[in-house]
Amino acid sequence: MGDKYRFIGKATPRRDATEIVTGGTRYLNDIQMPDMLYGKVLRSPHPHALIKRIDKHQALALPGVKAVLTWEDVPDWRGGTPRHTRVLDRKVRFVGDAVALVAAATEGIAQEALGLIAVEYEVLPAVFDMEEALKPDAPQLYEEYPGNRVTPGMPFFGLNSLTEIVMGDVEQGFGQADVITEGQFGYENLPNPLPPEPPGAIALWEEPNRVTVWVSNQASYMDKITLYHVMNRHVETRSIGGPCGGSFGSKFMSWQVQSYAALLSRATGKPVKLILTKEEHLAVFTMRPASRMRAKVGMKKDGTVTAVEGTWLVDTGYYSMTTQAQVAVGCGEVQIMVRCPNWALQPVIVCTNRNASGIVRGFGGQELKCMLIPLLSLAMEKLAIDPFEFLKKNYVKPGDGYVWRDGNWYTYRGVDYAAAMEKGARTFGWKEKWKGWLKPTAINGATRRGVGVGVHGNADIGEDASEAYVRLHPDGTAMLFSCVTEHGTGQRSNFIKMVAEVLQLPLESVSLAPADSLINPYEFGPAGSRGTYAIGAAAIRAAEDAKGKLFELLAPLLKTRPEELDTADGIVFVKGNPEQKIPWRAMSIDRTITGFGRFEPDYTLSNCMMSFVEVEVDTETGKVTLLRVVNATDVGQVIDPPGLAGQLNGCLGSGGIDSAIFEETVLDRSTGHILNANLIDYKWRTFPELPTIDNVVMETPFPSHRFHAVGVGEIATSPGPSAILMAISNAIGTWLHAYPATPERVLAALGTLSHGEKKRGGA
Amino acid sequence: MHGQAIEKNNMLHLTVNGKRYALEQGSRSDQVAPEHTLAYTLRETLGLTGTKVSCDEGACGACTVIMDGKTILSCMTLTIECDGNSITTIEGLSDPTTKKLDPLQQAFIDHTAFQCGFCTPGMIMSAKALLRENPAPTEEEVKEALAGNFCRCISHYHVVKAVMAASVKSR
Numbered sequence: 047m048g049d050k051y052r053f054i055g056k057a058t059p060r061r062d063a064t065e066i067v068t069g070g071t072r073y074l075n076d077i078q079m080p081d082m083l084y085g086k087v088l089r090s091p092h093p094h095a096l097i098k099r100i101d102k103h104q105a106l107a108l109p110g111v112k113a114v115l116t117w118e119d120v121p122d123w124r125g126g127t128p129r130h131t132r133v134l135d136r137k138v139r140f141v142g143d144a145v146a147l148v149a150a151a152t153e154g155i156a157q158e159a160l161g162l163i164a165v166e167y168e169v170l171p172a173v174f175d176m177e178e179a180l181k182p183d184a185p186q187l188y189e190e191y192p193g194n195r196v197t198p199g200m201p202f203f204g205l206n207s208l209t210e211i212v213m214g215d216v217e218q219g220f221g222q223a224d225v226i227t228e229g230q231f232g233y234e235n236l237p238n239p240l241p242p243e244p245p246g247a248i249a250l251w252e253e254p255n256r257v258t259v260w261v262s263n264q265a266s267y268m269d270k271i272t273l274y275h276v277m278n279r280h281v282e283t284r285s286i287g288g289p290c291g292g293s294f295g296s297k298f299m300s301w302q303v304q305s306y307a308a309l310l311s312r313a314t315g316k317p318v319k320l321i322l323t324k325e326e327h328l329a330v331f332t333m334r335p336a337s338r339m340r341a342k343v344g345m346k347k348d349g350t351v352t353a354v355e356g357t358w359l360v361d362t363g364y365y366s367m368t369t370q371a372q373v374a375v376g377c378g379e380v381q382i383m384v385r386c387p388n389w390a391l392q393p394v395i396v397c398t399n400r401n402a403s404g405i406v407r408g409f410g411g412q413e414l415k416c417m418l419i420p421l422l423s424l425a426m427e428k429l430a431i432d433p434f435e436f437l438k439k440n441y442v443k444p445g446d447g448y449v450w451r452d453g454n455w456y457t458y459r460g461v462d463y464a465a466a467m468e469k470g471a472r473t474f475g476w477k478e479k480w481k482g483w484l485k486p487t488a489i490n491g492a493t494r495r496g497v498g499v500g501v502h503g504n505a506d507i508g509e510d511a512s513e514a515y516v517r518l519h520p521d522g523t524a525m526l527f528s529c530v531t532e533h534g535t536g537q538r539s540n541f542i543k544m545v546a547e548v549l550q551l552p553l554e555s556v557s558l559a560p561a562d563s564l565i566n567p568y569e570f571g572p573a574g575s576r577g578t579y580a581i582g583a584a585a586i587r588a589a590e591d592a593k594g595k596l597f598e599l600l601a602p603l604l605k606t607r608p609e610e611l612d613t614a615d616g617i618v619f620v621k622g623n624p625e626q627k628i629p630w631r632a633m634s635i636d637r638t639i640t641g642f643g644r645f646e647p648d649y650t651l652s653n654c655m656m657s658f659v660e661v662e663v664d665t666e667t668g669k670v671t672l673l674r675v676v677n678a679t680d681v682g683q684v685i686d687p688p689g690l691a692g693q694l695n696g697c698l699g700s701g702g703i704d705s706a707i708f709e710e711t712v713l714d715r716s717t718g719h720i721l722n723a724n725l726i727d728y729k730w731r732t733f734p735e736l737p738t739i740d741n742v743v744m745e746t747p748f749p750s751h752r753f754h755a756v757g758v759g760e761i762a763t764s765p766g767p768s769a770i771l772m773a774i775s776n777a778i779g780t781w782l783h784a785y786p787a788t789p790e791r792v793l794a795a796l797g798t799l800s801h802g803e804k805k806r807g808g809a
Numbered sequence: 810m811h812g813q814a815i816e817k818n819n820m821l822h823l824t825v826n827g828k829r830y831a832l833e834q835g836s837r838s839d840q841v842a843p844e845h846t847l848a849y850t851l852r853e854t855l856g857l858t859g860t861k862v863s864c865d866e867g868a869c870g871a872c873t874v875i876m877d878g879k880t881i882l883s884c885m886t887l888t889i890e891c892d893g894n895s896i897t898t899i900e901g902l903s904d905p906t907t908k909k910l911d912p913l914q915q916a917f918i919d920h921t922a923f924q925c926g927f928c929t930p931g932m933i934m935s936a937k938a939l940l941r942e943n944p945a946p947t948e949e950e951v952k953e954a955l956a957g958n959f960c961r962c963i964s965h966y967h968v969v970k971a972v973m974a975a976s977v978k979s980r
Binding site: 057059060062063064066067068069070071072073075076078152154239240241242243244289290291292293294323324532533534535536688689691692693695696697698699700724725726730732733734736739 | 838842844852856857858859860861862863864865866868869871898899900902903910914915917918919920921923924925926927928929930933949951952953955956957958959960961962963964965966967969
């Protein structure tokens with residue numbers, strides 16, 4: 047397909063490539079400002095306590111300390127959904143909750159000052175388990191959330207935002223089933239997306255009510271919007287986004303660290319930089335929500351799902367900003383994966399005394415599928431149904447539909463992904479490797495191999511609004527104004543590509559404005575997989591709009607109508623007679639032409655990723671080795687081949703596949719402390735342990751925008767975890783349903799764990 | 810005011826990317842304090858922010874620089890221990906006059922061997938030290954040399970290709 051385009055589908059160097067490989071890229075912590083102060087946060091050692099008294103005199107007396115702020119010193123700024131979580135509160139709700147903020151001339155002085163603040167706490171009982179938190183006598187985190195139940199629904203999604211899946215008649219559905227299976231499943235290991243660059247902010251307050259915040263976030267325009275609400279809607283906020291050293295969704299929830307920097311700047315009149323340490327990143331910043339599900343499914347012999355019923359408990363930690371959104375999107379996504387007429391799935395979002403859950407690739411759907419696919423697998427086993435055939439049959443097809451996050455029904459109008467799935471299965475060799483449920487693919491002494499498959503898709507590829515300007519200059523160059531930061535996907539370069547393709551300009555003649563909210567129009571940002579379709583559509587429309595205005599202006603000079611004109615390389619010419627031409631500079635050197643483009647949300651398209659995995663299990667040690675991954679998808683049209691490959695390889699990182707093998711945040715459930723808040727004890731995959739990855743990418747044109755492309759980057763992490771447990775279960779011949787499949791759990795499932803250790807793995 | 814700092818025996822001499830620095834010991838922002846790590850001195854005192862700090866405890870390789878031919882973790886090295894040493898950072902790989910990129914840097918561009926790019930300077934420095942010692946490594950040797958470099962976007966596969974391509978060129 048690529049040949050019909052000049053740039054689209056071709057591998058071209060990233061616009062920021064030279065800066066990245068020379069160390070010239072200016073990430074947030076690389077920014078220096080005159081008179082800049084450094085912020086640090088004093089954090090609670092208790093999971094739940096009232097602050098009785100804070101003595102900050104000694105800290106203030108330390109030379110170089112410019113401000114010490116406690117809950118008594120700051121305005122009532124609040125975040126979360128609903129906005130109940132104060133930026134500094136009299137009550138602390140987890141180990142690591144903010145107690146005081148310090149600004150000082152150096153980081154070292156700020157750190158020293160933290161130790162000079164005396165705090166007297168009244169320690170309260172704490173709760174670390176979501177079911178314990180729901181009991182009537184449980185410690186209560188907020189007056190506003192009786193029973194620790196977070197208010198359901200996401201106001202941003204509209205009045206009918208999806209809070210559950212209720213449709214059809216489940217009793218009738220179970221009556222039609224050949225097999226009913228039920229059980230409790232969890233995805234509670236709290237993997238952290240863990241970008242290398244820690245979260246942080248720089249803020250400069252200007253009296254009386256204006257603040258500029260330098261941010262590291264994939265969606266920097268939204269920081270302006272979020273902070274505007276947090277600061278009670280009377281502070282004029284400007285967000286300046288720059289290169290983002292990884293986010294995977296997480297840095298969308300940076301309002302707290304941004305507010306701390308803003309408050310310290312407000313108190314000192316100086317710019318304040320506040321960058322979290324890696325320990326803070328792991329122990330107090332956001333992680334995946336924990337999920338636990340009790341559910342029942344009915345299935346017919348042919349793999350038709352007749353009913354799904356159950357409860358989905360979601361532990362959001364000490365507050366929620368987006369968990370309701372993750373529940374809404376997860377409920378939508380599960381309908382894309384499983385066609386079923388009868389549903390009664392009831393989510394409950396619960397607060398507990400640990401750090402907050404937030405956004406991570408997979409956004410609710412990964413969490414839900416990591417539990418539902420194992421349950422469906424029990425039914426498939428009873429009916430001897432091949433999981434690949436099951437997932438292919440049940441994935442949304444053109445003409446099917448789903449209730450999406452706003453509570454409305456949408457009919458899917460995209461491509462049938464069965465062809466991509468089959469191509470993936472052939473590449474993987476699924477038919478040869480699949481030996482039936484709980485049967486290994488191969489046995490070699492104490493090692494056994496097994497295979498598994500999973501699928502995920504999201505109709506967020508057209509979610510939310512985007513706006514862009516494209517400005518044409520008389521020198522034959524163009525500039526795109528789209529408030530997008532580069533966070534690793536290469537999308538800033540891709541939007542340049544799209545504009546260059548529309549205007550037929552050399553790539554080097556198109557530039558992209560900085561991601562500054564002051565100069566750019568509204569942009570929800572590259573969240574989910576919306577970049578290619580939603581943000582791309584706005585950029586394309588802005589370029590088309592500008593081109594149309596250029597043709598209107600120049601048509602009289604060429605004595606023709608605008609519709610007869612085309613342009614390439616800064617020259618406007620008459621279609622069919624390219625010799626009749628005029629350069630862009632004929633617009634006059636004292637003029638620019640600005641086009642505007644807007645994308646309106648469209649939930650009728652979904653992406654899809656199927657992942658096949660092969661693992662080897664050492665039955666003597668319990669070690670699981672991931673040998674191979676095949677990811678299969680259809681993207682309509684590849685925009686940038688290496689960028690796409692990078693996104694799909696990302697299936698391993700950011701709390702994806704490895705959350706089924708070794709990744710977990712270990713919370714001490716008696717003290718509330720996180721025990722592995724460093725990059726040695728938090729396990730991550732190293733170069734020598736890389737499996738073989740093959741990415742199967744089809745290009746069936748989508749009815750999206752003029753390049754017929756859809757985004758897919760976000761979802762690479764999501765099909766893998768449940769596929770891994772499936773593969774391990776098949777390898778060892780018995781079910782293993784706990785994430786991650788540590789050696790201890792594998793041996794427990796095999797019944798060979800010695801020394802009387804408690805069994806945790808076997809279902 | 811800081812008169813004692815100008816005494817010769819109180820000076821710290823570093824060569825960074827071929828440029829010689831004489832740094833005073835002390836607590837001013839242009840001086841080196843005993844607790845300053847090399848990463849801190851490079852970034853905050855000398856303004857060489859290409860070296861990244863991620864974990865700040867020697868686990869992730871983001872801060873890797875080359876000192877006297879060997880890779881070190883600059884977040885785990887105190888600057889006062891580096892007196893008289895020669896250090897190469899990511900800023901020192903391209904030709905100082907022509908700005909021509911090192912073949913390894915060019916290979917990273919050609920293979921899009923990065924996503925967010927935050928871990929990339931550390932990756933390149935680790936790979937550079939490998940290629941100096943072993944100009945024609947196998948893929949396994951490349952992976953082994955980069956085992957201490959954390960990347961969360963999963964640029965690994967493109968990085969291995971880039972390093973292999975650069976190694977072929979350097980033969």
